[in-house]
Amino acid sequence: MLVLGIETSCDETAAALLEGNQVLSSVIAAQLDLVQKYGGVVPEIAARRHTELIGYVVREALASAGRGFGDIEAVAVTSRQGLIGCLLVGVAAAKALSYALNIPLVGVHHIEGHIFAGQLSNPALPFPHVCLTVSGGHTMLLHVLECCRYEVMGTTLDDAAGEAFDKLAKFLGLGFPGGPVIDRLSLAGNPRAFRFPRPLLRAAGYDFSFSGLKTAVINTFREALARGETLPREDIAAGIQEAVVDVLVGKTLRAAAEKGVSAVSVTGGVSANRRLREVFRKEGQRRGLSVFFPAPSLCTDNAAMVAAAGYARLARGERSGLELDVLPNAPLGGAA
């Protein structure tokens, strides 16, 4: 079955074609120019850009796979979790396609898309497993019981991990997006030069919190400034990254042990972080755990993962009607 995936939940306008488990094309128009200009995602500006780009992106996804509109057999679209004005553009496009082509439509939860990015890149990923999905918009720990069945173990109580990277990088004047910048600077930094807090690392449960870490870094920076000192950016970056990685890895390994699974899947934009991958691989090996990551192109928001999640939902007989609702804060789970 040839599935067209559409993703517009935040600042990436994306479309992809998937046939079975094979990605035929995946087109992503990022709005990095706008995000850098405004120091973050402005919902109205992002939604305007989606409207301008959606036609081009869908056409390019078809052209680069050598297919036409008539070849598409189903449309999957992110309809849950994201910026409402942005979600509406993708969903409107998907409904028009589904109606004009008389093919099934299925709405997908954005987080479920990220979970499928792991499965799409790693067909050997077994069930059940524990999935950590972490980006600029979310940080969530899940027990994936089987395809499309999840138990949410924990989520962030405030900032997402990637959001903490972004906000700290902005505060320190390092640039945007923060994750890749901090990752790059950390290479030349000493992760032990600053010992920042590891929020909730030893607390019961699997929720996350990163706002305290943010405050600690900001206070350290301001105190140094008041003393007339300048702190080495590389060491600060390495200290921030080490704190975030410690929390993410520590909690995920504890969750894996509690659930007795043999595999962990780490997805989302932050899963591209070099240090996070390194520590996960090392600690996984020590515990006999297999750790899986998506291909780099499937870490950040993309439509191939949406098509994959949609394909799984369609295979279970799920369909969305033309009245498919857009739910910006929907919890994961439930039917499409």
Added chain:
Amino acid sequence: MMVLGMDTSGCAGVFGVTDGARVLADCSFEARRDALQRVVADIDFTLRRAGQTLDDIDGFGVGLGPGSWTGIRVGVTVAKMLALVTGKPVAGVGTLEVLAAGAADRGSNICAVVDAGTRDMVYAACYDIRGGGLCRSGDYYVGGVEGLAARLGGTVTLAAENADRLFERLAPHLGGSGVQLKGVSVGLSGAVVARLAGERLERGEGDDALALTPLYLKESTAKVFRNKYLGRS
């Protein structure tokens, strides 16, 4: 030429089907919480009402705004994708022109106005009737009613969804200007969108579906503030 027209910029989503001057369907769906979720379902309803299918449609018309920013995005996106998938032409029509067309038999100098939703602001444009068609006689206006009043002259037919209320807001600012104002309440109509788009498409003046963009008339607040405080765009 059979045209499907739509406009989702206002309180009601309007959809219509016309074949030349003949109106086959003209539907208006009151604003509900899920109005924008229902746009494609409402199109299906309208086509059935017209006794047509999407295959029978020769082209599309869509209200570009100004109006609700989210509304015009959804309308433009749907029209764009329908045109791309079916390979049929699309023409964007200004929402103010649609209102003016609804009052075209009531005067020759028409000022069409829609609420901008915030701080007593309105979007407006004036139209003359020339050669049987509407012709915009100046730039689009975005601002308060006081500024709009200052731009009016002579005998003006005011075309708006709630013309009486607008008339009351404008009247105090017209004192002594000699402006003769007549209010005509007109609703947006999908059939009028379809007819105006059809005329344009018949003349071969369709739009590039890929590049079709709403007519916002206003920058987002973030951009306005950025330009104001940082002095660059």
